[in-house]
Amino acid sequence: MTNVLLTFPIKERFRNALKDQFPKVNFDFSDTIEGADEKEVEILVTYGSDLTEKVLDGLTELKWVMVASAGVDQMPLAGLGERGILVTNVSGIHKTPMAESILAHILSLNRALPIIQEQQKQKIWEKMKSNELKGSTALILGPGSIGGEVGRLLQAFGVNTIGCSRSGNRHDGMHEDILFNEIENTLPRADYVISVLPSTSETRWLLDESHFEKMKKTAVFMNFGRGDLVRERVVVHALQNEQIAHAVLDVFEQEPLPSDSPLWELSNCTVSPHVSALSAKYVERALEIFKENLEMWLSGDEGYKNVIETDRGY
Amino acid sequence: MTNVLLTFPIKERFRNALKDQFPKVNFDFSDTIEGADEKEVEILVTYGSDLTEKVLDGLTELKWVMVASAGVDQMPLAGLGERGILVTNVSGIHKTPMAESILAHILSLNRALPIIQEQQKQKIWEKMKSNELKGSTALILGPGSIGGEVGRLLQAFGVNTIGCSRSGNRHDGMHEDILFNEIENTLPRADYVISVLPSTSETRWLLDESHFEKMKKTAVFMNFGRGDLVRERVVVHALQNEQIAHAVLDVFEQEPLPSDSPLWELSNCTVSPHVSALSAKYVERALEIFKENLEMWLSGDEGYKNVIETDRGY
Missing domain, CATH: 3.40.50.720 (NAD(P)-binding Rossmann-like Domain)
Incomplete structure (x- = not known):
């Protein structure tokens, strides 16, 4: 037996x-x-x-x-x-629930759902600024099973997708594939910077201040991989100084996220308690x-x- | 000239x-x-x-x-x-912003984004119930330009789409097409009932109590067409009695929605102030x-x- x-x-x-x-x-x-x-x-x-x-x-x-x-x-x-x-x-x-979560956050921000939710509480009937996803560009760090599914769905919405991996090989769901060392040069083109990278010796603290300086002021940074991709203080700094427009974080340097983390109260940060893979x-x-x-x-x-x-x- | x-x-x-x-x-x-x-x-x-x-x-x-x-x-x-x-x-x-808005609401509810938003305010780190969109069924009332785009995107997420029109003709983005008089029989299969119908003599007050009684208890009703598709009191009754799980409304019998409407305060209703087409x-x-x-x-x-x-x- x-x-x-x-x-x-x-x-x-x-x-x-x-x-x-x-x-x-x-x-x-x-x-x-x-x-x-x-x-x-x-x-x-x-x-x-x-x-x-x-x-x-x-x-x-x-x-x-x-x-x-x-x-x-x-x-x-x-x-x-x-x-x-x-x-x-x-x-x-994980690919289905995670890709659905990532798309949910992207669309929700674009279509102003958090504002709609807040206005409803106060019974406010007012138009707000609202964007389209179509025509934007996403840089996906980790174009494997999950990243590829994210890319496939984004492409259905008319988004230009760039995959970033250690090999730089052609990946499904990506219009373009780059290497890790090409990230900095590519960031100025990206409206969304989405990581689904695992934690390995190569991905640990892969992103630092210099990367956030290269991002668009209108960019949204999303970490759905592992919390050791970037130091929390680097993201906090970028958000406080509005170097980027928003961050959506499902993973953190320390989990559960400590109650004294500034991320909780930043209006341009979404704190998701590591739930994107739930199903x-x-x-x-x-x-x-x-x-x-x-x-x-x-x-x-x-x-x-x-x-x-x-x-x-x- | x-x-x-x-x-x-x-x-x-x-x-x-x-x-x-x-x-x-x-x-x-x-x-x-x-x-x-x-x-x-x-x-x-x-x-x-x-x-x-x-x-x-x-x-x-x-x-x-x-x-x-x-x-x-x-x-x-x-x-x-x-x-x-x-x-x-x-x-x-309108098809791009509206379809993006409709998908945003569907995904946001599935992936529990309103709960994530509320928990963040209270610094609560807790898992919540979360569903997948994949494998569900959507009934789309009005499978024209906007409805077809909604159907195309839902299909990318693995959703079964049923279009409902006066002709019952084959429409892009739909796996199946039915006639207006087949709605009641089809409702028990639908996880999402999405209207993007214009206001015409045929669509005015098209839905009534009997339709909501046929819907799944887990169904989400979404009106992004015109507010005279169904009486507000019918929707309020269905929500208060949990005949359906949720309603997302972008259009209303009276607009702006009067401040004494019960819809504003129903926890299973999303009030969107006619903004889904904004871009x-x-x-x-x-x-x-x-x-x-x-x-x-x-x-x-x-x-x-x-x-x-x-x-x-x-």
Whole structure:
């Protein structure tokens, strides 16, 4: 029997479906990873943060960690790599809710929805300034699965899309592709600067003051990747000095965002509490990916979905 | 000389461009339509509401009214029709800002942006319920230029679109097309019921209690057409009794919306003060259509853009 421990919490109906589909697998649904060292766990399904180096030391039978999240930056990747443990994630499942969130914020700002909401509270019937998205330009940092979906949708609205990646390769959803070192030269053209980059050694603190100085005064900066893309004080400075028009942040240098952060009260900043990937369909989709990979695992096939290269971090 | 009176207010640079492009036309830019009867006006460019039956009586030379608006329901259409006066509007220019506004509201509700905005004010870092647009179904009343653009964009998000028109003909942007008398049967399938219908004898009070009873409890009703599609009290009743989840209204039975309307304070209603068509590019686009038609007028060609059939009202 293959022993699978799920600390990823799922509902009864999902548990039963797993047991029905895989009668030869021993599923252990647990609230906690404590005691896992005595369970001869071969496969661990987790949100990620419970797998510390110490826990990993005890799991001598572990061969595969399925992370039910997109970010693996909090995982003991080095230890997993050394032990040759397979690591997979569910990165693909975020693309729909995240792209919808990003488009929601862009359109909402353009069409003045926050102002409409405020006016309604005061029963004010008044026209306001309102822009069109059509014809604008977006620079998308990280044109992978999520960024590509953002690009595809923006293109439907008539937006010119520029993808920025380490390779500079051609990406779906982009009219143009540039390299990381071409960001500064490209920023003066961008009405939207949207990051969906993961946290890696190359993306950490990738943006600094000089980048915000190059942005349009009318630009909107959106960080939906990881909070260590840019120092909070750099964004605060740019917003306070109106170097850019607005920032929409779903991720932060420190999460939850501390209550003394100036970002909360800046009228040109939208603070979203890391919710852009949320979806009522999340668990269902994560389990679909897990089940596909588990089929392959049991039959000895290769070609797993969403394999993480532990040395690269994504 | 052809005498053109513009009560449609435009900036100096637009005035000069018109005069340069049409040196043989006599342009009169006026704040008011008063005194127009002494000007031998052949062509009138107006937002519409200043052309009353009485004013029309005095304009004996009038041959063409260009309405710089989409709605012509406040125009003296019968009188214009009797006199054989050409009536054109600018309906096409609204499709981009209006479709963007409609998508903005849909995405904003799905991705919980109003809650994010409220939480930020109170510095609350908390996850909330959030849905996906993908896979839902939209019923679009009025699948013309604007409705078709809404349908095209919704389809990009993976939404199933159903167009509803008097003809029931196949329309762009729709997966399916139905007739007005099929609305009730179709409502139980719709997650979004979106009207962009003009005000005509056929659309006036088209929806009533029975329609709202057929809608899903989770449905969102959106009126971006005209306020006489449904009685305000019908919508208020449906919202107060949670027959539907939310209403987004850009048009109202009475505009401006009276301050004692219950719609202002309903938490499941968004009151938008008839701003969905606003755009910084409005005047420019309206003049483009006017200039194309004026070229034809002067050269004696036919095939004018956006001709209104005065007996039909659109």
